[in-house]
Amino acid sequence: MKRKSTSPRRARAATKRADYTSPARMKRIFAALDRLFPQAKCALHHQDAFQLLVATILSAQCTDERVNKVTPGLFQKYPAAADFAALDSEALEPAIRSTGFFRNKAKNIVAASRKICSDYGGKVPRTMEEMLSLPGVARKTANVVLGTAYGIATGVVVDTHVFRIAHRLKLSHEKTPEKVEMDLTRLVPQERWISFGHQVIWFGRKICQARKPLCAECPLEKICDSPDKTA
Numbered sequence: 001m002k003r004k005s006t007s008p009r010r011a012r013a014a015t016k017r018a019d020y021t022s023p024a025r026m027k028r029i030f031a032a033l034d035r036l037f038p039q040a041k042c043a044l045h046h047q048d049a050f051q052l053l054v055a056t057i058l059s060a061q062c063t064d065e066r067v068n069k070v071t072p073g074l075f076q077k078y079p080a081a082a083d084f085a086a087l088d089s090e091a092l093e094p095a096i097r098s099t100g101f102f103r104n105k106a107k108n109i110v111a112a113s114r115k116i117c118s119d120y121g122g123k124v125p126r127t128m129e130e131m132l133s134l135p136g137v138a139r140k141t142a143n144v145v146l147g148t149a150y151g152i153a154t155g156v157v158v159d160t161h162v163f164r165i166a167h168r169l170k171l172s173h174e175k176t177p178e179k180v181e182m183d184l185t186r187l188v189p190q191e192r193w194i195s196f197g198h199q200v201i202w203f204g205r206k207i208c209q210a211r212k213p214l215c216a217e218c219p220l221e222k223i224c225d226s227p228d229k230t231a
Contacts, residue, residue, distance in 0.1 A: 020170035021187055025223055029169065030192065032219040033199040036207070040198035042148040045071060049124040049149035050081050050116070053134075054109055056141045062099040070099055081122050084113035108136025128154045139178060147194040156184040157197035161204025168208060168226035 019025065033040075043064040046052040051071070058067045074095050078084050084092070089106040096102045096109075112134040116124060124145060125131055131142035140159055146152040156162070158177040162184075166172040172183035188196050207214050215221050215230045 026187055028223060029220060030196075033196070033203060035219065037199045037202045040195060040202050042144065042198060043201075044068065044144075046149075047075070049145055050113075051075055052149050053112065053124055053137070053141070053145050054084070056144045057105055057109055057112070057136050058096060058099045060105070061101055066099060070096060081113045081116045081124075084110055085117045105136070111135035112137065124149070126150055126152060139181065143181075143197065147197065151194070153190050153193040156181050156188060156193050157201070158184070159201060160210075161201045161208075162197060164210060165200050165204050165208050168213075168228060169220065169224060170226075 042052070044052060044055040044059060045068045046055055054074070055067050055071050058070065077095070078087070087110055089103070089110045092106040092110060093102050096105055099105065115134055116122060119133075120130070125134075126146065128139070128142055128146065131137055131146060132139070139155060140157055143155045143157045146154050147157065158166070158181045163177055163180055166180050166184060171187060172180045174180045174183060184196070185193065204210075207218050213226075213228060213230055215224075218224070221229075
């Protein structure tokens with residue numbers, strides 16, 4: 001059976017994709033992020049893994065700044081999983097209303113708290129499989145908690161910033177956060193998974209912003225050909 005030959009156009013496209021994810025280019029990206037954000041960490045204020053879990057659930061479709069205004073009073077009133085587990089979700093809604101989607105978030109927080117108390121002795125679990133069993137928890141939230149609270153590198157956090165920048169830098173062409181994460185975990189050494197997520201999130205907030213990226217200030221401008229680039 002005669003094999004189909006690869007067209008020149010497809011060959012050039014494959015070469016271009018390889019260039020975007022080459023070790024040399026990745027090294028430049030890592031070096032730039034290390035210079036910009038050497039001590040990058042999670043912006044959500046928390047004292048322990050459970051508080052971080054609640055804050056991360058609240059951060060969906062909401063700014064970290066807003067969440068950080070809500071959580072001090074919330075955690076003072078309800079300091080542990082058992083305190084949230086004892087609530088009806090309706091009782092939690094007024095305290096988190098300003099974070100948006102508060103009904104669904106309240107239901108998930110209460111349900112997750114109850115499962116943590118009933119199945120995990122009141123402690124946030126330490127594996128991806130167990131984290132994903134909690135109501136309201138998908139891979140992004142699980143990676144945030146496992147990486148930040150426990151230092152366990154189970155993957156790369158892919159929030160809206162990371163998703164956007166992965167596409168702008170041509171590190172992934174995938175359409176879902178889960179598949180973008182798979183691409184990033186192949187490109188980023190595991191010992192950088194946690195720090196890389198934090199650094200790219202800060203990079204997205206401070207430089208590679210959604211509406212008007214600050215390309216003139218970006219150390220990666222010369223290796224970026226995103227159509228979103230600004231003059």
